[in-house]
Amino acid sequence: xxxxxxxxxxxxxxxxxxxxxxxxxxxxxxxxxxxxxxxxxxxxxxxxxxxxxxxxxxxxxxxxxxxxxxxxxxxxxxxxxxxxxxxxxxxxxxxxxxxxxxxxxxxxxxxxxxxxxxxxxxxxxxxxxxxxxxxxxxxxxxxxxxxxxxxxxxxxxxxxxxxxxxxxxxxxxxxxxxxxxxxxxxxxxxxxxxxxxxxxxxxxxxxxxxxxxxxxxxxxxxxxxxxxxxxxxxxxxxxxxxxx
Amino acid sequence: xxxxxxxxxxxxxxxxxxxxxxxxxxxxxxxxxxxxxxxxxxxxxxxxxxxxxxxxxxxxxxxxxxxxxxxxxxxxxxxxxxxxxxxxxxxxxxxxxxxxxxxxxxxxxxxxxxxxxxxxxxxxxxxxxxxxxxxxxxxxxxxxxxxxxxxxxxxxxxxxxxxxxxxxxxxxxxxxxxxxxxxxxxxxxxxxxxxxxxxxxxxxxxxxxxxxxxxxxxxxxxxxxxxxxxxxxxxxxxxxxxxx
DNA sequence: CTAAATAGCGTAGCAGGTACGCAGTACACG
DNA sequence: CGTGTACTGCGTACCTGCTACGCTATTTAG
Numbered sequence: 001x002x003x004x005x006x007x008x009x010x011x012x013x014x015x016x017x018x019x020x021x022x023x024x025x026x027x028x029x030x031x032x033x034x035x036x037x038x039x040x041x042x043x044x045x046x047x048x049x050x051x052x053x054x055x056x057x058x059x060x061x062x063x064x065x066x067x068x069x070x071x072x073x074x075x076x077x078x079x080x081x082x083x084x085x086x087x088x089x090x091x092x093x094x095x096x097x098x099x100x101x102x103x104x105x106x107x108x109x110x111x112x113x114x115x116x117x118x119x120x121x122x123x124x125x126x127x128x129x130x131x132x133x134x135x136x137x138x139x140x141x142x143x144x145x146x147x148x149x150x151x152x153x154x155x156x157x158x159x160x161x162x163x164x165x166x167x168x169x170x171x172x173x174x175x176x177x178x179x180x181x182x183x184x185x186x187x188x189x190x191x192x193x194x195x196x197x198x199x200x201x202x203x204x205x206x207x208x209x210x211x212x213x214x215x216x217x218x219x220x221x222x223x224x225x226x227x228x229x230x231x232x233x234x235x236x237x238x239x240x241x242x243x244x
Numbered sequence: 245x246x247x248x249x250x251x252x253x254x255x256x257x258x259x260x261x262x263x264x265x266x267x268x269x270x271x272x273x274x275x276x277x278x279x280x281x282x283x284x285x286x287x288x289x290x291x292x293x294x295x296x297x298x299x300x301x302x303x304x305x306x307x308x309x310x311x312x313x314x315x316x317x318x319x320x321x322x323x324x325x326x327x328x329x330x331x332x333x334x335x336x337x338x339x340x341x342x343x344x345x346x347x348x349x350x351x352x353x354x355x356x357x358x359x360x361x362x363x364x365x366x367x368x369x370x371x372x373x374x375x376x377x378x379x380x381x382x383x384x385x386x387x388x389x390x391x392x393x394x395x396x397x398x399x400x401x402x403x404x405x406x407x408x409x410x411x412x413x414x415x416x417x418x419x420x421x422x423x424x425x426x427x428x429x430x431x432x433x434x435x436x437x438x439x440x441x442x443x444x445x446x447x448x449x450x451x452x453x454x455x456x457x458x459x460x461x462x463x464x465x466x467x468x469x470x471x472x473x474x475x476x477x478x479x480x481x482x483x484x485x486x487x488x
Numbered sequence: 489c490t491a492a493a494t495a496g497c498g499t500a501g502c503a504g505g506t507a508c509g510c511a512g513t514a515c516a517c518g
Numbered sequence: 519c520g521t522g523t524a525c526t527g528c529g530t531a532c533c534t535g536c537t538a539c540g541c542t543a544t545t546t547a548g
């Protein structure tokens with residue numbers, strides 16, 4: 001029927017093999033991979049067209065034959081960072097499945113800490129995103145939820161996971177930048193907080209919740225799992241309510 | 245006891261009024277406000293030191309007497325965007341309180357669509373962040389949760405809300421950039437998706453969930469409330485479980 | 489009155505994204 | 519087998535943006 005929009009075709013490397021002209025010495029995948037390696041090693045800020053080209057032994061401008069702009073490269077990176085998801089174990093209930101899935105996302109994205117810095121530019125369209133989307137939907141297959149309900153649940157879950165990743169990564173970066181700010185966090189707050197204006201925060205401080213923040217462990221999944229299980233509790237209620 | 249770290253003092257404008265030298269013609273607040281107006285009007289990308297200075301009738305470098313770097317300015321903006329939260333209605337239960345709070349955050353941040361683009365550089369320390377933190381904790385005051393439990397619940401909620409804001413804002417931006425990509429979303433997926441590799445996505449497409457995406461309404465709180473209520477359901481279970 | 493501290497700001501350096509156009513290359517077609 | 523055509527790589531150049539540095543003017547402590 002209708003043709004695919006040219007943007008989409010070009011972007012995800014579906015272009016038909018045209019004949020004439022020199023063989024490309026580079027592919028979009030090469031560029032994406034090089035950019036990802038760079039970002040993994042030195043952070044997203046180190047990813048400039050020049051650095052990526054250097055890493056590939058090409059000139060800066062050569063990249064623009066394969067990638068429309070730096071923004072497009074970022075989008076490609078963010079999709080490619082999501083490698084193929086591990087297949088769900090067979091015959092598990094939806095809750096085990098989604099927990100497995102979420103932990104999987106977490107460990108995958110922990111290896112690419114720049115992931116959350118890249119702005120989302122549209123609905124999930126790349127192959128990586130779609131594969132993960134499918135996996136999560138698959139976990140809900142036997143619940144009896146409507147397709148729309150499944151989409152809602154999965155969207156909410158993605159939002160939570162992405163938010164959590166972003167938070168933990170940003171905090172970790174802030175911590176290595178300036179550990180003092182974290183160690184003294186409780187102490188600073190105690191001096192700054194006006195107990196009359198912020199009574200609830202004052203109570204938290206009195207309880208000593210922020211005193212032992214000295215330890216900051218990036219791989220601490222405590223908080224992640226806590227929020228995740230709360231959300232899944234909600235999903236359980238929703239399923240029960242909906243599928244009488 | 246111990247002094248506050250100099251960074252903190254300078255950053256949040258707590259410096260003691262020293263005497264010598266010319267009167268400043270600018271304050272940190274002026275700069276922050278000008279930057280926010282600019283970002284509201286033209287997006288975060290338009291916020292350059294030069295543009296902000298121009299708006300204030302000063303030279304670019306004058307700003308650096310009041311702000312250590314552009315990053316610091318961004319942090320200040322992100323805190324100042326959170327104006328004083330509306331006080332919670334009295335005598336409402338925690339769930340009504342948190343829903344009220346979340347809707348409040350949502351409407352406040354909708355007015356500053358650049359908010360989610362600013363990287364979080366540490367635990368919440370600015371006056372705006374703390375005020376909102378306090379309000380959310382206050383809503384949980386009567387639940388009997390431990391202080392630590394309250395902090396966990398509020399953290400998870402903030403994560404969710406921030407994630408949702410980011411998603412909705414980025415999507416809205418993508419939509420105005422390129423509405424076609426959204427209108428054709430369902431159609432494109434139907435052509436791209438390999439039904440064998442992505443069976444669950446295929447089922448969603450068959451059910452027509454993505455067909456009517458033509459309408460994209462940024463102020464559509466449907467999805468936001470859906471996920472929020474799921475999370476709050478989880479919190480309700482947690483409270484019941486914990487506080488026997 | 490003098491010196492110290494501080495504000496504003498001009499200059500300049502450096503980095504990064506990318507428009508443009510040239511030159512070389514490989515295949516299609518005659 | 520030649521010739522044109524479409525395509526690749528890339529050098530150059532421009533523009534924007536952040537910010538280090540140092541000069542000058544201004545205020546006030548002593």
